[in-house]
Amino acid sequence: DQQVKQNSPSLSVQEGRISILNCDYTNSMFDYFLWYKKYPAEGPTFLISISSIKDKNEDGRFTVFLNKSAKHLSLHIVPSQPGDSAVYFCAAGNSNYQLIWGAGTKLIIKP
């Protein structure tokens, strides 16, 4: 039973356009959500997070939106750059520090 789902295994976006990565969750007890980025042969790197008390968090080109009623969050990257090509993981947690991860979405930025 996957509590965190990323339904798109891959996404291809033109350089300069907006990339939108989606994530759905089932456990309403999650109270914070994170996005990590992973390059091949490296460990995941923290990108941005959002608390369940917010519906939006922005950091430079990256914005995360949270829709609690739909149990859905999304990561927007604007504008997309070649260096953004990576696998993006959505993760969720609560007060017990365990993170539950999605399977990842591979983002490919086309020149």
Added chain:
Amino acid sequence: GAGVSQSPRYKVAKRGQDVALRCDPISGHVSLFWYQQALGQGPEFLTYFQNEAQLDKSGLPSDRFFAERPEGSVSTLKIQRTQQEDSAVYLCASSFRGGPTDTQYFGPGTRLTVL
């Protein structure tokens, strides 16, 4: 400063062999996590240390898996009598305070292949 390092980066073991995977966290980080990542999946939590105390080992898949952090810094994940289903990337992460919203910093992982 140095990030989280893991060794070896790659390990090939014959079924039934014991393996030991090492993690060097960021200096001063209180918390240390081990994850298992199967091909095409996200990381799955294995165990959590706060300093030398193993506070949660609920994710360890069987009693063949054992982790320790005796001095509150370096950690070792040991897998006894390896099986083919143990083949995965094993990721280690550390965080400064260990709180639930503390950023976890990951090492590059150890890719274990069991033949």
